[in-house]
Amino acid sequence: MPKKLFVKTYGCQMNVHDGERMAELLAGQGYEVTEQAEEADMVLLNTCHIREKAAEKVYSDIGRLRPLRAAKPDLRIAVAGCVAQAEGEEIIARAPMVDLVVGPQSYHNLPKLLRRMDAGxxxxxxxFPAEDKFAHLPARRLRTPTAFLTVQEGCDKFCAFCVVPYTRGAEVSRPAERILSEARALVAQGVREITLLGQNVNAWHGAEGGLATLVRELAAIEGLDRIRYTTSHPNDMDDALIAAHGAEPKLMPFLHLPVQSGSDRILKAMNRKHKAEDYLHLIERLRRARPDLLLSSDFIVGFPGETEADFQATIDLVEAVRFGSAYSFAYSPRPGTPAAERPGVAAAEAHDRLLRLQAVITRQQQEAQASMVGRVLPVLFEKPGRMDGQMTGKSEHLMAVSVTGPAELRGQVRAVRITGALTNSLAGELAA
Structure with a gap:
């Protein structure tokens, strides 16, 4: 009988992808994924270190596993991801029932690490091994119409609030030929949309011409209908990539482009190396290239030293850009980062600002969704919906769309007439 693996993933899309890859590696060791921790022979906590108290949340989750370990003494517990990288041996010192701690740059070694763990x-x-971890990962075996494909890892930006350079290492780009080979294999398995992943994906330099060249070469793959990429940095959005948004129809009209703040003073304190005016000018150029481009972003409020005037500058930027969606957070210090040593904004004030920002973002998201009602949109169907007889997919603008239709829609791009805008999705009907 196969052993059972339960994976809990925290955080970003890169972590989601890493979780999938670790599950694939462990499948080669006789593990089959389960959705129930109670069934597991091994629990893998795939952690994120971006938010405050991330490590404490992991320790709390480990504590919740005690009854499972008591009932099943052979249960293996592993901690992976960025908390594993940051905490290292401290995890086992604080939580002795953990058997394995593995960082995000070392998980390709899981088979041999398991053998050491099984030996007691x-x-x-x-x-941070010098070898290319992707060369040691198994071939993908997907049954989904969409897939993530890592093209770049690490970060050289050293934003004052961010732990990524310390947990993921320096920027490294995968060679174009390996990415294209993996993409062709994914398409051969039925994948029709690929999202290119990287901490600073538009800093990819695996071939001359940068990410725009890679997008163009991917677009030439027959059977690949859609290309996306995330997450981007404004400073790495070059002329060629901007032009690609207008020239390449397979590059979807949705872009996640974090700005973090609308205040130049706070952006400088964050070590972002761009100004609000630079960001607005960049958005203007992108929309000239692709007028229907929908934008998403990240925002931090309550950063050390932020005044009400600084916060208002962020609101002004959001109103100027008109985002389709955004992620917003109250600042939380990360140990070891420069900003962690600075006096912060009062928690109540930061929370108030967050609620005010989120109200503006929510209004803009609702306006963007409402603007789709009555239109006929191409939707790539991915899975059954919540209701019987319902199928769900994504529009070109990455909006979830649900229709009444057969399971055979899965993997198809079909025209859908949008009939309603819900809280976080659209309702529609198949167009004739």
Whole structure:
């Protein structure tokens, strides 16, 4: 009988992808994924270190596993991801029932780490190996019409609030030929949309011409209908990539482009190396290239030193850009980052600002969704919806769309007439 693996993933799309890849690696070791932790022979906590108290949340989750370990003494517990990288041996010191700690740059070694763990060793692997971990990962075996494809990892930006350069390492780009080979294999399995992943994906330099060249070469793959990429940095959005948004129809009209603040003073304190005016000018150029481009972003409010005037500058930027969606957070200090040593804004004030910002973002999201009602949109169907007889997919603008239709819609791009805008999705009907 196959052993059962339960994976809990925290955080970003890169982490989601890493979780999938670790599950694929462990499948080669006889593990089959389960959705129920109670069934598991191994629990893998795939962690994120972006938010405050991220490590404490992991320790709390480990504590919740005690009854499972008591009922099943052979249960293996592993901690992976960025908390694993940051905490290392401290995890096992604080939570001795953890058997394995592995960082995001070392998970390709899971098969040999499991052998050490099964021999009774407490294993900690948080090095930054020089070898290409992707060369050691198994071929993908997907049954989905959409897929993530990692093209770049790490970050050299050193924003004052961010731990990524310390947990993911320096920027590294995968060679174009390996990316294209993996993309062709995914398409051969039925994948019709690929999202290129990287901490600074538009800093990819695996071939001359940068990400725009890669997008063009991917677009030439027959059977690949849609291309997306995330997450981007404004400073790496070059002329060629901007032009690609207008020239390449397979590059979807949705872009996540974090700005973090609308205040130049706060952007400088964050070490973002761009100004609000630079960002607005960049958006203007992108929309000239692709007028129907829908934008998403990230915002931090309550950053150390932020005044009400700084916060108002952020609101002004949001109103100027008109986002389709955005992620917003009250600042939380991350140990080891420069901003962690600075006096912060009062928690109540930061929370108030967050609610005010989110109200503006929510209004803009609702306006963007409402603007789709009555239109006929191409939708790539991915899975059954919540209701019987319903199928759900994504529009070109990454909006979830649900229709009444057969399961055979899965993997198809079909025209859908949008009939309603719900809280976080659209309702529609198949167009004739």
């Amino acid at each position: 060793e407490k294993v900690v692997e948080t090095e």
